[in-house]
Amino acid sequence: MMRGSNDRGNGAAMKLAVSLRPGEAPSDVRASAGPDFTLLARFVQKAEAAGLDMVLLADSAPVAGGPSNSQVPFESTTLLAALATVTSKIGLVAAASTVAHLPYNLARRFASLDVISHGRAGWHATMVPDPPEAANFSRQEGFSRDDFRRRAEEFIGIVQGLWRGWDADALLFDQHGGRFFDPEKMHLLDHKGEFFSVRGPLNVARSPQDTPVLVLSGLSGPDMDIGARVADVILLDEPLVAGAKADDLKRHAVAFGRNPGAIKVLMNVAPGAEMAARPDVIADRLEESFRSNCCDGFNILMPPLESVLDDFVDLVLPKLRRRGLVHPDYRNAALRSHLGLAGEEGR
Amino acid sequence: MSGRQMKLGAFLWATGHHIAAWRHPQAHVTAGVDIDHYIQLARTAEAAKFDMIFCEDAAGVREANVNIASQTSRSIGFEPISLLAALAVQTSRIGLVSTASTSYNEPYGLARTFLSLDHLSGGRAGWNLVTSASPIEAANFGSTGLRPHADRYERAREFAAVVTALWRGKLDGVSGPGHDGRSFSVRDPLDLQRSPQGAPVMVQAGASDEGRDLAARTADVVFTAAQTFEEAKAFYDDLKRRLPAYGREPDDIKIMPGVAPVAAETESEAREKYEELQELIPDDVGVALLSSYLSISDLWRYPIDGPLPELPASEGMQSRQALVIEQSRRDNLSIRQLARHFAGARGHWRVVGTPAQIADELEARFEGGAADGFNVMPSYFPGELYTFAALVVPELQRRGLFRKEYEGRTLRHHLGLKRPA
Numbered sequence: 001m002m003r004g005s006n007d008r009g010n011g012a013a014m015k016l017a018v019s020l021r022p023g024e025a026p027s028d029v030r031a032s033a034g035p036d037f038t039l040l041a042r043f044v045q046k047a048e049a050a051g052l053d054m055v056l057l058a059d060s061a062p063v064a065g066g067p068s069n070s071q072v073p074f075e076s077t078t079l080l081a082a083l084a085t086v087t088s089k090i091g092l093v094a095a096a097s098t099v100a101h102l103p104y105n106l107a108r109r110f111a112s113l114d115v116i117s118h119g120r121a122g123w124h125a126t127m128v129p130d131p132p133e134a135a136n137f138s139r140q141e142g143f144s145r146d147d148f149r150r151r152a153e154e155f156i157g158i159v160q161g162l163w164r165g166w167d168a169d170a171l172l173f174d175q176h177g178g179r180f181f182d183p184e185k186m187h188l189l190d191h192k193g194e195f196f197s198v199r200g201p202l203n204v205a206r207s208p209q210d211t212p213v214l215v216l217s218g219l220s221g222p223d224m225d226i227g228a229r230v231a232d233v234i235l236l237d238e239p240l241v242a243g244a245k246a247d248d249l250k251r252h253a254v255a256f257g258r259n260p261g262a263i264k265v266l267m268n269v270a271p272g273a274e275m276a277a278r279p280d281v282i283a284d285r286l287e288e289s290f291r292s293n294c295c296d297g298f299n300i301l302m303p304p305l306e307s308v309l310d311d312f313v314d315l316v317l318p319k320l321r322r323r324g325l326v327h328p329d330y331r332n333a334a335l336r337s338h339l340g341l342a343g344e345e346g347r
Numbered sequence: 348m349s350g351r352q353m354k355l356g357a358f359l360w361a362t363g364h365h366i367a368a369w370r371h372p373q374a375h376v377t378a379g380v381d382i383d384h385y386i387q388l389a390r391t392a393e394a395a396k397f398d399m400i401f402c403e404d405a406a407g408v409r410e411a412n413v414n415i416a417s418q419t420s421r422s423i424g425f426e427p428i429s430l431l432a433a434l435a436v437q438t439s440r441i442g443l444v445s446t447a448s449t450s451y452n453e454p455y456g457l458a459r460t461f462l463s464l465d466h467l468s469g470g471r472a473g474w475n476l477v478t479s480a481s482p483i484e485a486a487n488f489g490s491t492g493l494r495p496h497a498d499r500y501e502r503a504r505e506f507a508a509v510v511t512a513l514w515r516g517k518l519d520g521v522s523g524p525g526h527d528g529r530s531f532s533v534r535d536p537l538d539l540q541r542s543p544q545g546a547p548v549m550v551q552a553g554a555s556d557e558g559r560d561l562a563a564r565t566a567d568v569v570f571t572a573a574q575t576f577e578e579a580k581a582f583y584d585d586l587k588r589r590l591p592a593y594g595r596e597p598d599d600i601k602i603m604p605g606v607a608p609v610a611a612e613t614e615s616e617a618r619e620k621y622e623e624l625q626e627l628i629p630d631d632v633g634v635a636l637l638s639s640y641l642s643i644s645d646l647w648r649y650p651i652d653g654p655l656p657e658l659p660a661s662e663g664m665q666s667r668q669a670l671v672i673e674q675s676r677r678d679n680l681s682i683r684q685l686a687r688h689f690a691g692a693r694g695h696w697r698v699v700g701t702p703a704q705i706a707d708e709l710e711a712r713f714e715g716g717a718a719d720g721f722n723v724m725p726s727y728f729p730g731e732l733y734t735f736a737a738l739v740v741p742e743l744q745r746r747g748l749f750r751k752e753y754e755g756r757t758l759r760h761h762l763g764l765k766r767p768a
Contacts, residue, residue, distance in 0.1 A: 037436060037467055073539055075463035081432035082467050085382070100456050104406055104487040112426035116382045116433050135534040136455040140527075171423065173377060175370045178629060180420050183413040199486035203408045205380045205423045 013327040014290050014320065015264055015297025015339055017093075018047055018312070019056040020304040040079070041086045043304050050313040051329050053338040054091030055083075056124055056215070056299065077109050084117035091335030093122035093215055098155045099131050099139060104198055106155075107162035110212045111204035119209030119334035122233070123159070127152060127226070128218035151195045153226050156214070158198050160230060161189045163211040165201030209334035213341065217268075228252030232341050233264045235299050243294030264339050267295040270302070271312070279315035286316075287325060353713045353748050354601050354720025354762055355740075356401045356444070356570075357392035359385065362420045363727030364607055366636055366690040367627035369420035374727035379424035382433055388729055389434045392441055395736035396750050398761040399442030399473065400434070401550075401570075401722060402427035406451050407484045415635040428460055435468035442758030444473035444550055444568075449502055451479060451488045454509035455533050461547045462514060462539050470543030470757035474510070475550035475570065476561075478503045480642075500557040502530045507549070507565045513537050514546035515767055544757035545766035554582065554666035563589035567764050568601045570722050572667065572695045574674060579604050579696075579717035601719040601762055604712070605695035608705050609726060610738050617699045624726055625687055633686030640671050640689060651683045695724055702738040710748060 020043070044055050059076035074082075076094035083092055094113070096106055106123070114121040129148040134140070143151065170185035189200030217235035219227045227234050228249050236245055246265040253263050267289060271282050286298055302308045320326050330338060362369035362378045369376050378384050392400050404427045410416035427445040435443055443464065447457055457474070465472035478499040479485070505528050512518035518526055518536060525534040551558065551566040562569050563586060573579035582604075587597045609624075611617035630651060638646040641658060649656050655675040658668075675685045698708045712718045725731035743749035755761060 041436075074466055075460050075539075077429060078432035078435075078460060078463040078467060081429040082436040085386070085433045085437055100453070102451060102488060105451065108406065108426045109429055112429040115380050115425065116429060133455075135532070137453045138531045138533075140532050140534070166423070171377075171380070173369075175372070175376055178370060178418050180369060181417045181422065183417045186408075186413060186417075186422075197486075197489040199407075201408060203405070203423055204426060 012261075012296070012340060014286070014325045015266060016052045016317075016326060017054045017056055017091075017266060017297070017299045018052060018309065019058065019268075019299055019301045021058050021301055037074070037079075037082060039306070040074075040304055041083060043306055043309055044083050044087055044090065044092075046306060046309055046313065048087050048090035050317055051327065052090060053297070054093050054120075054122065054213075054335060056093045057083075057095065059095040059097065077113060080113050080121065081116055084113065084120065087120075088118075089120070089330045089333055091120050091122060091213065091338055092117055093124050093213065093335075095124040095126070097131055097133055098125060098152045099134050099143075100137055103155045103158040103196055104162065104200075104202075107159040108202050108204055110159070111163060111202055111207060114207040114209065114212045115205060119207060119336070121207075122213035122215050122335055124215040124217065124235075125152070125156060126218040127216060127220070127223040149222065149226075154193045154195050156226070156230055158189065158191050158193075158196055160211060160214065161191060162198070162200050162202045163207060165189060166206040168206045168210070171205060209336040213335050213339065224249060225252060228258075228263065229256045231263055232336075233266060233339065235266050235268055236295065237268050243292065246294055246296075261340065262342075264296040264341065266297050266299040268299045268301060271300065271316075275308070275311040275316055279311075279319060282316050283319035283323070286320065287323060290325060350747070352750055353709065353718070353743070354398045354568075354603055355396075355749065356399045356442075356603055356720070356722040357388070357395075357397045357732060358401045358403070358605065358722050358724045359388055359392075359728065360403060360724070361424050361728075363731065364695075364724040365624045365726040366419060366632060367624055367629075368727035370627045371624060371727045371730075373730035375729060376420070378728060379420060382425070382430075384729070385425070385430060385434060386437045388732055389438050389441060391729065391732055391736055393438050395740045396753060397441055397723075398720070399444050399471075399758060400431075401444045401475070402430060402446060403475075404446035404448070404477075405481065405484060406448065406479070407481065407487050409481075409483065409639070410635060411483055412635060415632055418629055418632050428464065431472070432464055432467055435464060435471070438468075438471075440471070440753045440756065440761075442471045442473060442548070442761055443468055444475055444548065444758075446475040446477050446552075448477050448479040448484070449506040450499060451484065452506075454506045454531055455513065455537075457506075458510040458513040459537050459539065461510075462537060462542055465542045465544065465547045466539065470759070472542075473548035473550050473568070473758055475552060476503065476507060476566075477552060500553075500561060504561055504564070505530050507561065509533055511546070511549070511565065514542060516541060544759040545768075548758050548762065548764065558666070559586055559589060562586060562600070563595070564593050566600055567759075568603060568762065571602065571604045572670060573604045573717075574670065574696055576712060576715060576717055578670075579712055580715065583717050598763070599765065601764070603720045603722045604718050605724050606709065606721045607695050607697040607724045607726065608735055608739060609697065609699040609731070610702055610705050610734050612701065612738070614700050614704065617701065621699050621726075628687055628690050630683065630686070633690045634682065636690050637671070637682070637686040641668055646682065649682060651686075652681045655680075655682060655685060702742040705739050706742040706746060706748070709743065710746065713748065 057076045080092045080094040110123045129145045134142045165187050167185035170181050172179045191198045213232045215233040216227050216231040250260040362374045368374045375384050408422045416422045431443040461474045548567045550568040551562040552570040609621045698705050
């Protein structure tokens with residue numbers, strides 16, 4: 001057991017994220033709501049006022065005949081950029097598919113988002129195979145499970161490599177001497193792999209928080225190694241096995257030469273209507289899971305409705321705070337700092 | 348409103364359009380990592396009633412020679428779609444146009460992203476379609492060499508058709524056929540609502556024969572580079588003549604040549620300002636930039652004070668290359684002179700003078716049927732955008748050539764474009 005005393009004993013705070021999921025609101029609300037950035041902005045500002053670590057923005061994969069993306073009616077990375085300008089502390093994580101993007105473009109978009117947000121951006125990649133969007137990206141045949149996994153792993157490696165192409169002190173801005181950057185501090189990636197070849201570097205400066213935060217979800221058996229090697233945050237679904245999985249992940253991380261604290265495991269929870277009716281029960285449940293070391297915190301799934309967020313922030317959060325489980329406020333501006341991740345440390 | 352008025356774009360680029368802009372004391376040297384700087388620029392352009400701000404794009408560091416690159420500010424900056432999405436909610440009227448390449452994107456993702464930008468901005472988004480010719484970009488996308496020109500355009504035509512169909516809700520694999528073409532397949536309609544302006548505005552900049560043809564077929568706005576009135580007029584007439592073949596009217600396309608103005612209260616001040624910038628260009632940077640325009644790598648081998656050598660035709664930017672060569676022969680310029688000349692405005696039209704002189708020049712091209720408006724390329728930011736907004740825009744307004752207030756809320760409305768069915 002690598003974690004227990006290390007993490008929790010030091011009084012590490014419970015990490016809290018909220019996930020905005022399209023198509024989860026009652027259908028009458030969904031039908032009436034047009035694309036309204038203002039409402040989403042208010043929602044995220046409220047989450048920031050409550051001191052939550054981050055908001056996860058889903059990116060709907062359209063499925064033939066399925067629900068349309070009417071609750072979060074924007075593409076996730078553009079929405080993240082817009083939200084970054086109306087917030088200043090909270091982390092902003094956008095889902096983006098490895099099938100819908102090419103690694104250079106995706107790395108560049110998120111690097112740019114991280115500069116726009118002053119180091120508060122994260123990329124949420126899912127390892128769930130056979131994504132439905134393949135059919136809209138000239139991949140009618142889809143991917144075999146194994147191809148998808150190898151491709152996703154290579155993709156993520158390229159993105160993280162590109163994020164490190166410029167040293168933090170590469171830009172000199174020396175107007176008089178005519179030296180804008182130090183050529184020694186720009187690094188080509190020169191990746192040649194099974195699915196991609198990418199020379200680099202990115203044409204975006206180094207992230208203010210070292211690199212954008214990488215969030216992975218949908219990990220099954222063989223993906224655990226990938227997660228342990230590269231992820232900053234891992235989202236887990238099943239409460240019953242989460243503890244064992246979290247242990248496993250951290251053990252693997254150590255085997256890869258990382259600090260066990262370099263990965264934060266968040267458990268997905270969808271408290272729903274129970275939040276308003278029995279906030280004590282919810283708080284007890286979160287505390288119990290947290291104290292039993294089965295996760296570092298929670299990703300709370302909710303529709304992007306202020307009333308639902310209010311229930312959590314006004315009823316559940318104060319109880320967690322009174323019990324000393326969450327930080328009262330942000331200590332720094334960067335998402336890595338909120339999450340207790342330290343950039344390169346532990347690698 | 349009186350008669351026809353010109354359209355104006357504010358072309359935002361790094362520290363400025365002049366290659367040495369970043370070294371100028373009034374340039375904001377950290378522009379490429381400062382979002383607040385861009386918000387300020389966008390608001391300045393909006394206060395001056397520009398139709399749009401425009402961002403170019405390349406998916407890679409532009410200059411292969413790292414020592415040359417390190418002497419310019421263009422190797423790092425914001426990715427333009429995320430930049431415009433941030434600006435969308437910090438402005439309320441001005442159009443937001445970004446370049447994106449058909450060579451390294453998929454139509455479904457691009458259509459969806461620009462439509463999202465359109466929703467965030469309430470109908471102010473536009474896409475500038477380009478095809479990529481640069482081997483530097485290609486190296487970031489796993490391709491070994493350049494595709495010949497025709498293939499790039501074939502892909503672009505299919506790409507544009509799919510994007511247009513998606514934006515107009517005319518591509519739906521559920522209730523009708525999806526798209527299954529040579530380069531792309533798409534099954535579903537977009538999962539976002541229809542654009543507030545019908546569809547984002549389509550912009551294009553390719554000036555080769557195939558580029559013009561694609562523009563005549565699909566573009567709402569065309570950016571172009573033209574040094575002289577005659578070149579501008581010839582391009583304008585040629586493009587508008589191609590429209591009827593696609594069932595379109597001359598007014599359906601707005602042609603906006605680039606202009607690099609250097610304005611000051613007096614002509615001598617304007618000249619001084621220009622010379623001051625030219626002095627800041629290192630020779631090797633100027634020659635490298637010229638080399639990239641000519642798509643040749645060994646220009647530095649030739650004597651810098653000698654003439655341009657004879658050059659083979661290239662697969663890259665054919666029209667831009669022809670422009671450079673023509674100018675060098677016409678004005679009998681040495682490599683150094685040509686390099687400095689092009690470094691300043693990158694082959695676009697440069698006008699140095701008082702606000703009245705600049706307005707005269709713009710008016711002559713606008714009234715002479717060589718332009719519907721201009722894409723303004725300030726030498727350095729923020730200073731020269733402020734100068735244009737404070738000096739030249741009021742002069743154009745006084746002459747009734749430019750709006751004093753926005754009359755609509757969408758980019759299509761500003762540009763006087765029809766709402767697509």
